[in-house]
Amino acid sequence: MPDTSPRLEVRNLVRRFEGTCVVDDISLSVAPGQVTCLLGPSGCGKSTTLRIIAGVDCQDAGEVLIDGHVVAAPGHFVPPEARGIGLMFQDFALFPHMSVADNIGFGLKATGSERTARVDKLLERVNLSGFGNKAPHMLSGGEQQRVALARALAPRPRIMLMDEPFSGLDNRLRDGIRDATLELLKEEGSAVLLVTHEPDEAMRMADEIALMRKGKIVQRAAPYNIYNQPADRRAAEFFSDVNVLEGQVQAGLAHTPFGEFLVPGVGDGTNVDIVFRPQHVSLDFDRNGRGPAPTPQHGTPARGIVHRARFMGRESLVEFTVAGGAMVKATVPAVFLPKPGTALWLSIRRDRCFVFSRGQVAPQDLPERAAS
Numbered sequence: 001m002p003d004t005s006p007r008l009e010v011r012n013l014v015r016r017f018e019g020t021c022v023v024d025d026i027s028l029s030v031a032p033g034q035v036t037c038l039l040g041p042s043g044c045g046k047s048t049t050l051r052i053i054a055g056v057d058c059q060d061a062g063e064v065l066i067d068g069h070v071v072a073a074p075g076h077f078v079p080p081e082a083r084g085i086g087l088m089f090q091d092f093a094l095f096p097h098m099s100v101a102d103n104i105g106f107g108l109k110a111t112g113s114e115r116t117a118r119v120d121k122l123l124e125r126v127n128l129s130g131f132g133n134k135a136p137h138m139l140s141g142g143e144q145q146r147v148a149l150a151r152a153l154a155p156r157p158r159i160m161l162m163d164e165p166f167s168g169l170d171n172r173l174r175d176g177i178r179d180a181t182l183e184l185l186k187e188e189g190s191a192v193l194l195v196t197h198e199p200d201e202a203m204r205m206a207d208e209i210a211l212m213r214k215g216k217i218v219q220r221a222a223p224y225n226i227y228n229q230p231a232d233r234r235a236a237e238f239f240s241d242v243n244v245l246e247g248q249v250q251a252g253l254a255h256t257p258f259g260e261f262l263v264p265g266v267g268d269g270t271n272v273d274i275v276f277r278p279q280h281v282s283l284d285f286d287r288n289g290r291g292p293a294p295t296p297q298h299g300t301p302a303r304g305i306v307h308r309a310r311f312m313g314r315e316s317l318v319e320f321t322v323a324g325g326a327m328v329k330a331t332v333p334a335v336f337l338p339k340p341g342t343a344l345w346l347s348i349r350r351d352r353c354f355v356f357s358r359g360q361v362a363p364q365d366l367p368e369r370a371a372s
């Protein structure tokens with residue numbers, strides 16, 4: 001049975017800078033062999049969280065545990081070098097005066113043949129067998145990155161902390177190196193906490209994503225779940241382009257150009273956002289002002305007038321204006337570029353719509369028709 005008890009545990013971590021709370025009650029745990037991504041926009045507190053776990057910064061409150069032992073808590077601090085943590089940052093800076101093999105072996109206690117065997121194995125695993133005697137400057141950026149990964153993994157760290165480790169690589173190299181890195185990390189069984197601001201990278205690498213905003217974790221879930229059940233509108237927007245229809249609830253229903261949406265348990269007058277992705281809009285031709293019949297899966301279709309259509313490579317993006325003036329974007333596979341002004345009918349997958357409240361409206365603020 002795999003060991004699923006947390007290797008890394010963070011409890012109620014708080015860090016303030018000049019009175020501002022940049023890490024605000026963060027809790028998370030990572031099991032051996034698991035990759036958790038701290039994902040969020042620039043400045044939301046990802047790196048500060050990582051730095052506290054690494055022991056290069058101190059929290060104002062909360063604690064960090066490794067294998068159940070407290071390494072950072074009020075009045076208790078285990079120094080970074082005694083935490084068994086491997087670090088990998090964007091600026092991974094190999095030692096320029098050392099060979100590739102010496103760089104990889106730098107943190108190893110073992111000597112002689114044991115050390116050589118570990119270095120050779122890692123060179124092989126990062127596809128750099130035969131590169132051991134070269135100097136770092138003789139390697140490409142991607143090769144240097146792989147050496148840095150091998151160096152971080154050489155002492156078999158219990159925990160790997162990675163801060164935007166792939167952002168210095170060009171796009172062509174990045175996907176291959178991400179996949180190879182993930183394979184190696186899984187093989188080594190470290191618990192990995194990876195910081196990134198790129199949703200694609202988190203989706204590709206993570207077993208679990210912890211989505212951060214303004215110092216807080218707003219949602220923790222597996223990539224599939226966080227994409228398909230976002231906690232709020234901004235969580236949905238963080239992962240892809242979305243359409244948003246605004247509505248107000250009356251008698252448990254929100255009225256939109258796409259018909260009524262059931263909003264059970266939400267009070268009258270509540271403003272709601274109905275959020276859906278462009279890939280969940282399907283198109284149909286206009287038949288003398290009529291569209292397809294409503295269905296339970298797609299609800300009521302809405303007539304849309306093409307505002308703009310662009311070819312994006314794999315798909316086309318068509319923007320429409322629908323009744324009431326809302327803009328709706330649809331993606332269509334391959335080339336589909338209708339002229340501006342063309343009328344088409346739009347249907348949305350009801351099961352792919354998210355409805356989020358925007359806060360209650362006081363009864364006196366309701367329009368007369370709704371308040372009566």
Ligand SMILES: Nc1ncnc2c1ncn2[C@@H]1O[C@H](COP(=O)(O)OP(=O)(O)OP(=O)(O)O)[C@@H](O)[C@H]1O
Pocket residue numbers: 017018022040041042043044045046047048049197
């Ligand atoms: N030593 C410091 N002194 C004062 N403010 C700091 C310090 N370190 C970080 N901050 C502030 O804390 C906030 C969070 O920074 P942090 O680097 O953790 O964010 P991040 O999510 O990792 O962002 P990025 O993706 O841009 O690296 C930022 O507003 C930053 O300016």
